[in-house]
Amino acid sequence: MQPLRVQPVPQPYLEVLGVHPFVGRDFRPEDGDDRAVLLTHRTWTSRYGADVDVVGRSIATIDGKSLRVIGVLPPSFRTASATSFFETADMLTSRRPSYPPGTRAFTPLARLAPGVTREAAAARIAAVHGTELKPGEVQLRVLPLREVMGRTSSRTLTLLSAIAVLVLLVGCANLANLVLARGAERQRELAVRASLGASRWRIMRLLVVENLMIAALGGSAGIAVAYWIFRSLIVSLPTALARTTAPVFDARVFAFAATAAAVAGILSSLLPAWRLARADMKSGLERGRLHTHPLRTGPRALLSIELGLALVSVVAAVILAQSLWALVSRELGFDARRLVVSAWTVSAGAANRDRPARLAEFTSELDAIRTIPAIRSVAATYTLPASGAAAELPLFPRGQGRRGVWTISAGFFRTMGVRVIEGREFEERESFTAAPVAVLNESAARALFPDGHAIGREVRAPLQPARTVVGIAADWRKSLKVAAEPAMYVPFDRTLFRMGQAIVDADDTPAVREQIRAAITRVSPDSDIRIEPIAALLDRDVAVLRFTMSIISAFALLTVALAMLGVYGVITFISGERLREYGVRVALGATRPAIGLLVLRQAVIPMAAGLIAGSLAAVWTARVLAAQILDVAPASVTTFIMAAVGLFVCGVLAASVPARRATRVDPMIALRAE
Numbered sequence: 001m002q003p004l005r006v007q008p009v010p011q012p013y014l015e016v017l018g019v020h021p022f023v024g025r026d027f028r029p030e031d032g033d034d035r036a037v038l039l040t041h042r043t044w045t046s047r048y049g050a051d052v053d054v055v056g057r058s059i060a061t062i063d064g065k066s067l068r069v070i071g072v073l074p075p076s077f078r079t080a081s082a083t084s085f086f087e088t089a090d091m092l093t094s095r096r097p098s099y100p101p102g103t104r105a106f107t108p109l110a111r112l113a114p115g116v117t118r119e120a121a122a123a124r125i126a127a128v129h130g131t132e133l134k135p136g137e138v139q140l141r142v143l144p145l146r147e148v149m150g151r152t153s154s155r156t157l158t159l160l161s162a163i164a165v166l167v168l169l170v171g172c173a174n175l176a177n178l179v180l181a182r183g184a185e186r187q188r189e190l191a192v193r194a195s196l197g198a199s200r201w202r203i204m205r206l207l208v209v210e211n212l213m214i215a216a217l218g219g220s221a222g223i224a225v226a227y228w229i230f231r232s233l234i235v236s237l238p239t240a241l242a243r244t245t246a247p248v249f250d251a252r253v254f255a256f257a258a259t260a261a262a263v264a265g266i267l268s269s270l271l272p273a274w275r276l277a278r279a280d281m282k283s284g285l286e287r288g289r290l291h292t293h294p295l296r297t298g299p300r301a302l303l304s305i306e307l308g309l310a311l312v313s314v315v316a317a318v319i320l321a322q323s324l325w326a327l328v329s330r331e332l333g334f335d336a337r338r339l340v341v342s343a344w345t346v347s348a349g350a351a352n353r354d355r356p357a358r359l360a361e362f363t364s365e366l367d368a369i370r371t372i373p374a375i376r377s378v379a380a381t382y383t384l385p386a387s388g389a390a391a392e393l394p395l396f397p398r399g400q401g402r403r404g405v406w407t408i409s410a411g412f413f414r415t416m417g418v419r420v421i422e423g424r425e426f427e428e429r430e431s432f433t434a435a436p437v438a439v440l441n442e443s444a445a446r447a448l449f450p451d452g453h454a455i456g457r458e459v460r461a462p463l464q465p466a467r468t469v470v471g472i473a474a475d476w477r478k479s480l481k482v483a484a485e486p487a488m489y490v491p492f493d494r495t496l497f498r499m500g501q502a503i504v505d506a507d508d509t510p511a512v513r514e515q516i517r518a519a520i521t522r523v524s525p526d527s528d529i530r531i532e533p534i535a536a537l538l539d540r541d542v543a544v545l546r547f548t549m550s551i552i553s554a555f556a557l558l559t560v561a562l563a564m565l566g567v568y569g570v571i572t573f574i575s576g577e578r579l580r581e582y583g584v585r586v587a588l589g590a591t592r593p594a595i596g597l598l599v600l601r602q603a604v605i606p607m608a609a610g611l612i613a614g615s616l617a618a619v620w621t622a623r624v625l626a627a628q629i630l631d632v633a634p635a636s637v638t639t640f641i642m643a644a645v646g647l648f649v650c651g652v653l654a655a656s657v658p659a660r661r662a663t664r665v666d667p668m669i670a671l672r673a674e
Helices: 013-017 041-048 118-129 145-185 187-195 200-236 239-245 251-277 281-287 293-328 355-370 412-416 442-448 510-523 534-541 543-577 579-587 592-630 637-663 667-671
Strands: 005-009 036-039 058-060 066-072 083-088 339-345 377-381 405-408 420-423 437-441 467-473 488-491 501-505 527-533
Touching: 036 041, 145 200, 145 251, 145 293, 145 543, 187 200, 200 251, 293 543, 293 592, 293 637, 339 355, 339 510, 339 534, 355 377, 355 501, 355 510, 377 412, 412 501, 437 442, 442 467, 467 488, 510 527, 527 534, 534 543, 543 579, 543 592, 543 637, 579 592, 579 667, 592 637
Parallel strands: 005 083, 036 066, 405 488, 437 467
Antiparallel strands: 036 083, 058 066, 339 501, 339 527, 377 405, 377 501, 420 467, 437 488
């Protein structure tokens, strides 16, 4: 059975968050010593079949003590980790933190009193806590919880919403062109209606209602397709988004989509219907055709808008693709194919073992892995690359640098494939003895010892004992999204040991994984073992960006397809209106290639105008993406040129179809068309 995590929280935790249990009750002060727990809604439904009678039951744990279920959290309550239970605890007194000194272990939550602003609360905290930090103290800042937890998801959803609006606008432009084209085909009918007394308002209402019917049919089909796509996307949604957004396709989404379709249908038909209703109906009756020259301006303007919006979406997709490629192709400074092995003992009483017993079991697991012939080297660390929790110990005093103290064992650099530039690594006798030695990376060595002589010197970091520098390692990135930071590496301290994870240098094959699993099982039969390459951690590190790029690329392709459909429709409409003119030109000696170029010119000019205007909007979009979302350099001029040229070529190809049709017109048929 898959082990579940229990997160200890203080008694007023849910009250501060404003959350009420879905089933059962909240924590009470008397629950502190009773090990009362609240189940998350997901655990309640998946593990206990949404059984209401689970409230009041006892749940066995690996430490031999039971938990008493007092309630179930609501389905809207989501956590940033895979926590399955919430247990009440006095986090300041009853449980001493089992983290290395100086580690940021807890984040305080507070609900502001009515009428108290964020600025006032920050000023009060500064007055009580002081502005100057002492060694070991933590700086307190007042930040909205939504901003802290949903920063990534809110930016991503804003970007996706913006590109979806672009697609909707291009679709509205196509719908408006459809109204104009159908209105031109029904010119005699509209003229007859006007002659029989129909007002311009009645003609407009007729066209708008017909357009609403089209929007209703298209919206219904779109909602059905969106639901099918949603079911497919929800499975591949990155964890960082899934745990903070929890999207659902419910009645609210359906109502919003239906409303958007109706509003789009109305707005996209009002202006074309107004222009059609104002056309010269009298000449339409006399000649059987309205004066449509004024109507040609509308489709061309809409065509320019479509090309401009398509350029913006394409540039956004290209920037995201370039950013993702820049991230994944960065030099990490180590071999990401190394395996990460996490083994958690889940047998009864395992949680009650003292630190020396845990350390003995962990080192035995490392020794068992070393005996495998396919293993080249093994090392241990507290934290992992791209884990989001690495290097939380302060290395420099406040204002002098970033945090960056890593706890590792001997052989870590050799196993990771990181070069030791000067000095040496830790020796085996130093691995788990809290030896007062340290290895600096290049950035830390330059910052702490500008004279270039770090080996043998003493380092005094906050909350750390005095350490002698024995080696300097090359810089390497702990994440694809950040540059290498100053870091100091220290050995494990057996008196503070809580957990450790193994890094294995070996070929990632099913056989090797099975051998590692068997070796650990021999030492700890009841263990939950997870094995994956560091590359998988790094891949999850950019999962949100990859997901965003995929969605925006799909939207960009849809926008381009709609824009090309618009080009085809507009040029077909205009060339159809000038069919008699083309016949006369051919009868007077014009060549068919000249007719084709004449038709293409009707598309080239509005497309060029739209791409120029779209380039200005795309430049602004690129700056927004680079500065606020991706934190990468703005797109180059080449990106804009290639996107504009690509769209222009596609537009010419789309216009060439009606242009080729126009070159085949029979002059006699065209002259007899009226």
